[in-house]
Amino acid sequence: MxxxxxxxxxxxxxxxxxxxxxxxxxxxxxxxxxxxxxxxxxxxxxxxxxxxxxxxxxxxxxxxxxxxxxxxxxxxxxxxxxxxxxxxxxxxxxxxxxxxxxxxxxxxxxxxxxxxxxxxxxxxxxxxxxxxxxxxxxxxxxxxxxxxxxxxxxxxxxxxxxxxxxxxxxxxxxxxxxxxxxxxxxxWHAPCDAPQGRLRAHERPFTERNQAILDKAVAAAAELITRLGTPIVWAGEELVRHRLERELLEFVEATEMQFCTTVGAKSVVSERHPRFAGVYNGKASLPEIRETFKNAGCRIGLGTWSTSKNLNGEQSIGDDWIVAARGGVSVGALYFPDVQLGHFVPALQTALAGRTFPADHFALAREAGLDVPATTAEFLDSLSSAHPDGTELTYDGFFERVNHFLEHQATGGDPQAPSPFTVVSDAAFALLGSMNLRITERAGYLAQNSWLSIGYSVGAATGVALGRQQPLKRPLVFVGDGSFQEICQELSTHVRHHLRPVVFVLDNEGFYGIEQMLVSPCYYKGRPSDGADFYNVLHPWRYEKLAEVFGSEKDPMRGFELSTHAELDSLLADLADPDNDLNHAPVLARVRLSRHDYPRALQYKVDENCP
Structure with missing residues (x-):
């Protein structure tokens, strides 16, 4: 030793x-x-x-x-x-x-x-x-x-x-x-020298050549914006990774442009910002967001990655696009290499100084004859509901109710109060439902939206809970039943380390719903199965009973089975009460949904494939 x-x-x-x-x-x-x-x-x-x-x-x-x-x-x-x-x-x-x-x-x-x-x-x-x-x-x-x-x-x-x-x-x-x-x-026990100094990142040098290319990229971008008008910003993952949220805010506030985000950049800034227009996710966007985004004069991608989950098959770069990401800038068919995002955003803001673009794209789309809400604010408010239609739970009804909980109940009725939760979403239907929650705090939402390894959210909850102790944030997890079966044992880590996540398992009768949608979407139109669905069937679990398996008398875990909005409302009311004993331990809630239900973000799959 x-x-x-x-x-x-x-x-x-x-x-x-x-x-x-x-x-x-x-x-x-x-x-x-x-x-x-x-x-x-x-x-x-x-x-x-x-x-x-x-x-x-x-x-x-x-x-x-x-x-x-x-x-x-x-x-x-x-x-x-x-x-x-x-x-x-x-x-x-x-x-x-x-x-x-x-x-x-x-x-x-x-x-x-x-x-x-x-x-x-x-x-x-x-x-x-x-x-x-x-x-x-x-x-x-x-x-x-x-x-x-x-x-x-x-x-x-x-x-x-x-x-x-x-x-x-x-x-x-x-x-x-x-x-x-x-x-x-x-x-491990072998002798070595002592550490010298602190380690730090080494930034790429910014040279005269870089400045010249940056100037050309900015000039081309400003010209395209001037020529096409009514721009909308699409804020992406690199703004999050490089901590450029202040630059984004300064840009949209100086230019008065509306902005969407990718799923991966969701909550890069508060989604209560008056210029926020929702999450754009290609064809998987809510139809109202997709139509307004597509009908803008031009689109400005800042730090956005062209992934299938961000674009879902739609063209990412065309004559009316600006995309600054992965170390370069594309303006239409032009490409400017080695232009760093942290330099480009403020330089473009300077180039547009004195000019504003205050359009509400929802209003413009409605004037053009599209069937969308009159304003962005009206549409975003419509995604929250204290009393969703119907008794039985659906994906959309569930997330509308959770949205209302996060905006109005979790903060004690004070919309300016910090949220006690960080939302953690898994892949598939959970991601497509939760991406439209309105997250009022910066960095209040976390998901693995490119790699999409199912089960990620349950393990990630441990990192969120231990990484956010000052101030304390409680992970609010949404995970499909198939994803949960991959990694359910990580619940024991939550109990062992006295963490208090709330895990909603979305149980659509034991079914890989997203895989069925991708392979044979007509299953969801009520047609008989074409045989492609047999391998998507899961063995049914009584998920709520796992709270008894992983919890103990000393370190309890609470389990719930939810089939109706009334049962969901009761649980959410208890979660909103800081004095309720329920909030002193992890919570596991099984949300029972129909096997034929799906988030409306995927309606286009049925419409395109099942006439």
Whole structure:
């Protein structure tokens, strides 16, 4: 055991995590990782959060990084990082999916893998002796992680370990993507140099050449806006990842342009902003939003990613589009490389100085003869309902009621009060229903909308709850039954660590609804199944009873079964009461829905395929 003032590789890595503001490391332990966890516990303020699955740990770390970045100062990007730790091969391969999602969605994670010792590798090299979890392919773990990280390192020499750790973490901070550190077991207690200074991101230099290209991009964008008029802004994911919400606000307020967001940028600013016009998600947008967005004179994408879930098959770049994302700017058919979003937004605002574009696109669309509400405000208000039509729950009725709860009940009736919840949505019908909730606080909504790994939300709730303790936010989770069955055991993490998420399992009679919609949408028009649906049928669970499985008398969990609006109203009223004992523990609610029901955002699928 090393003395208190001696630096080892394990202490070095733990200290670097602590310096980044990380206070929780998620994962599943193993003998190859255990020494590091002991060192971390003894020498830093970073605490271990053990989870039942490596995948759940990865989801938790992903969400932890997202909310910490959102809550850090805009000038402190190094605070928006998370770490997850597992053991070699069997743990690392289970974690891979979550790290892949973070890579696709620009979430900075540090993935730590405890590996067999250098001595064991030499034995294998000399005589072919395999030890626990080892593969005959020595670099198997490293090779797969190279596909989903911006830097992947194997640490086998304690003398080189500090520089390897620092270079990987610097890449993580700079690129805002995951990195991988595979540390051989006999390095944890091996001596090394002490850390020098703090690690930070290294920004790309802004050169005279960059200024010249920026000027051309801005001039082309300003000319297109002038020529086509009535622009609408489409705010995207990179505004969130690069903490450019202030630049967005200044731009739309100076120009008086209306703005939509992608699902991934939902709540980049408060959706109570008077210029907010809803979430645009291609054909999966609500029809009113889609029509007004398409009928604008031109569209300005700021940090938007062209993903199938953002556009759903619609053309992303045309003669009437401006898109600034992924390190460049497209203006119609013109492309301007190496133009950073943080430079482009204020420069375009300067170019448009003194000019405003105060159109209400809903009003303009109505004047053009489209059947949409008279104003944006009227439409957004219509998505909230204290008393939805009908008795039985439907997807749309459920989310209309939840919308009213979030806007009027959860804050004690004060629309200016901070919300006690952060909404966390899973993929599929849950995402398409929750994307139209009006989130009144910046960064009050979280979803994995590009990678779309089902079950993400339940693990992510752990990261949100632990990452948002000051001020305390309670995860409000929406997850489909198929997604939930992937990762239900992560509920035990919520109970074990005294977290208090509210998890709504949307149970449409045990059915992969989104898969059925994608393969055979005519099923939803009442026609007999064409045989494509048999593999979408799930084994039915009594989800609410899992509260008894994971809870205990000392650490309870409350379970509910909801079939009607009255039952939903009763639960929401209790959740709105801070003095109700229900709010001292996690809540699991099974929402019973018809197998033939679906969010109206997907109506176009039925209309296009089932005449």
């Amino acid at each position: 090393s003395s208190a003032d001696e630096w080892t590789v394990g202490r070095y890595l733990a200290t670097r995590l602590e310096q980044l503001g990380i206070r929780h490391v998620f994962g599943v332990p193993g003998d190859l990782l255990g020494p590091f966890l002991t060192i971390m516990q003894e020498t830093t303020a970073v605490r271990w959060v053990g989870t039942p699955t490596e995948l759940g740990a990865g989801y938790a770390a992903d969400a932890y990084a997202r909310v910490r970045l959102a809550d850090a100062g805009a000038d402190q990007p190094e605070q928006g990082v998370a770490a997850v730790a597992v053991t070699y091969s069997v743990g690392a391969f289970n974690l891979l999916n979550a790290v892949g999602g973070a890579y696709v969605e620009d979430v900075p994670l540090i993935a730590i893998n405890g590996a067999p010792s250098y001595e064991q590798w030499l034995n294998f090299q000399a005589v072919g002796l395999l030890t626990t979890h080892m593969s005959p392919r020595r670099e198997s773990n490293l090779e797969v992680y190279r596909q989903v990280t911006v830097d992947a390192q194997v640490l086998s020499n304690p003398g080189l370990a500090p520089s390897q750790i620092d270079s990987a973490i610097t890449a993580c901070l700079t690129e805002r993507k995951p990195v991988y550190l595979e540390v051989m077991e006999d390095l």
